[in-house]
Amino acid sequence: MSAAWAIFKKELRVWFVSPIAYVFLGAFLFLAGLFFVMGIQQNGEASLRAMFSNLSVSLLFLLPLLTMKHFAEEERLGTFEFLMTAPVPLWALLLGKWAASLALCALLLLLTGVFPLLLAIYGDPDWGVIATSYLGLLLCCGAFSSAGLFTSSLSDEPVAAGLGGVLVLLPFWIAGGAAHLVDWEPGRQALRQLSFLTHVEPFSVGVIDSSHVAWFVLFSFAFLFLTWRSVESRRWR
Amino acid sequence: MTAPPPPAGGDVVVQAVGLRRRFGDLVAVDDVSFEAHRGEILGFIGPNGAGKTTSMRMVTGYLPATEGKAVVAGFDVFDDNMEVRRRVGYLPERPPLYPELTIGSYLQFVAELRGIERGRRDRRIGEVMDRVGLSGWEDRVLGSLSKGYRQRVGLAQAVLHDPQVLVLDEPTSGLDPAQVVDIREFIRDLARERTVILSTHILSEVERLCRRAVLIARGRVVAQGSLDALRARVDRGTRFRVELRHPDAGERAQIAPLIGALEEVEQVRPLDPADADAGDDEGFLPFEIRAPGDPRTAIARLATARGWTLRAMERRAPDLEEAFLHIVGKEGHTQARGEGR
The missing domain is CATH 3.40.50.300 (P-loop containing nucleotide triphosphate hydrolases)
Known part of the structure; x- marks a missing residue:
């Protein structure tokens, strides 16, 4: 566990001594502000629903760019060899890296807290809904980080890993929209279930449904497991 | 070292x-x-x-x-x-x-x-x-x-x-x-x-x-x-370096065969005269001699008997680099032939 903690701290340190974390935070906050203003103007109500929905999609594109360095870069620098010959179990390495992405996301979401506060000055937002919306976003972050980690383990070229992450995640966004094109009810259902929007939507109206929580947890675990397999197989090739 | x-x-x-x-x-x-x-x-x-x-x-x-x-x-x-x-x-x-x-x-x-x-x-x-x-x-x-x-x-x-x-x-x-x-x-x-x-x-x-x-x-x-054993693999016998001058420049070619005829010596190889310590202007010729034991006294005696001038005689330290090239080269050669990998 202490190894996972060391990895966790190292990842965050590397992000914060380089421009990555700041560019990432800046880009995300800019988008959040844009969505906030647009949402309020369009609906004219003290709700953050539009912002949260747009943010979840933005995360899908941004998170792979954050996680792309994880394994690709370690491989390129030769530090992967170091980690695999230091007494660090692979699960601790994965956990540390994944938790670091999640922690950066949590900070990000915390900073967007300024928008609900602004809303509170002029209106009367529903704090319960806002809290569940944040939970939904955090679950998205976990899922996307895990997928990004996976593609990062496939390539030692960070750019390829980042774009690969977006490509892997895209179907999980589009599936819901594509559902109405399918002329077969079970197929439609399946596509809707595949889309993360289906599962994040209930959070934005204040509902915490364990089946949706489970979907995100499963998604994260599935990709962490794939990452684990992929990293293991790397050594055999 | x-x-x-x-x-x-x-x-x-x-x-x-x-x-x-x-x-x-x-x-x-x-x-x-x-x-x-x-x-x-x-x-x-x-x-x-x-x-x-x-x-x-x-x-x-x-x-x-x-x-x-x-x-x-x-x-x-x-x-x-x-x-x-x-x-x-x-x-x-x-x-x-x-x-x-x-x-x-x-x-x-x-x-x-x-x-x-x-x-x-x-x-x-x-x-x-x-x-x-x-x-x-x-x-x-x-x-x-x-x-x-x-x-x-x-x-x-x-x-x-x-x-x-x-x-x-x-x-x-x-x-x-x-x-x-x-x-x-x-x-x-x-x-x-x-x-x-x-x-x-x-x-x-x-x-x-x-x-x-x-x-x-x-x-x-x-x-x-x-390392000693590795060096020994190329140095079957020890190598010596000798520099000699024949009083009659025309008879120089005799030197190598005469040394080679010594019982103590296994092989004599004339070296490039340019390698002689002070250049070849004084007529000294360098030789490399391989021998299982130490042939130096025998060579000195021969030189005195024949009236050659003996200027240098030293044991050459075995060289790991040479051993390395020798072993790697030999092995590489047999492998290339043997397995064609």
Whole structure:
């Protein structure tokens, strides 16, 4: 566990001594502000629903760019060899890296807290809904980080890993929209279930449904497991 | 040449048996077996691409062997990988550094991963930084370091947890001559209580640090043993160098056959007269003589009897480089013919 903690701290340190974390935070906050203003103007109500929905999609594109360095870069620098010959179990390495992405996301979401506060000055937002919306976003972050980690383990070229992450995640966004094109009810259902929007939507109206929580947890675990397999197989090739 | 480290012969700490590694169709390392003892620096030497790094990676457990096994400090590299990792310090060919971090924060990270207790970390990091010549450099960013300094940080990383076994892959590459002397001294120091496996393509490094070496070429061990034994493999008999002058320049050609006829001498080879110590203007001719024993008295007697002037006569030190080229060349040749790999 202490190894996972060391990895966790190292990842965050590397992000914060380089421009990555700041560019990432800046880009995300800019988008959040844009969505906030647009949402309020369009609906004219003290709700953050539009912002949260747009943010979840933005995360899908941004998170792979954050996680792309994880394994690709370690491989390129030769530090992967170091980690695999230091007494660090692979699960601790994965956990540390994944938790670091999640922690950066949590900070990000915390900073967007300024928008609900602004809303509170002029209106009367529903704090319960806002809290569940944040939970939904955090679950998205976990899922996307895990997928990004996976593609990062496939390539030692960070750019390829980042774009690969977006490509892997895209179907999980589009599936819901594509559902109405399918002329077969079970197929439609399946596509809707595949889309993360289906599962994040209930959070934005204040509902915490364990089946949706489970979907995100499963998604994260599935990709962490794939990452684990992929990293293991790397050594055999 | 500096004195070799204290005699080996301690317990076997690293034992590799029949290591083999394939990458697809390519057999990078084939049937590599060796032993390293406590208190020993074992040289692992071979041309670039011979399979040194792959072998090192199998011994540290980074690469699983396709066949064969390795036991390090009593633990199987594959079955008890974590135990091995705890006991081995490894400097890969390229020092594993994070360019964004400072030397201090990097070594803190390593100390934490290596499980060094919080209370001891700072002191231990200070000690090691001192030892590799990095004191006062805590705040330098790794990405801005020169090759030599990166190498030192790499070495600091490898020894931080005071490992029983050190695997060093080209530890002095990129260092300037003064640094090389420092680092070699450090490695010699480390080996007093530990086991060091030193992979290098620099022969003089092996000559300065090791008593025993493993020669590897094309993925196979072509020879191993004490350096003296390796040298002896090419020096069947000892070589001597003699410079002589015939009073009558026209009769020079007689010299070689007459020496060759001596009972004590196995072979005489005239050397290029330009190699004579003071040039050939005085008419001295250099010869190389191979002999099982010491033929010098016999040659001196012959020279006196014939009226030749004898200017120099010395035993030539066996040359590891020559032994190396000889063994690697021979092996490579037979292999190319034999297997066509």
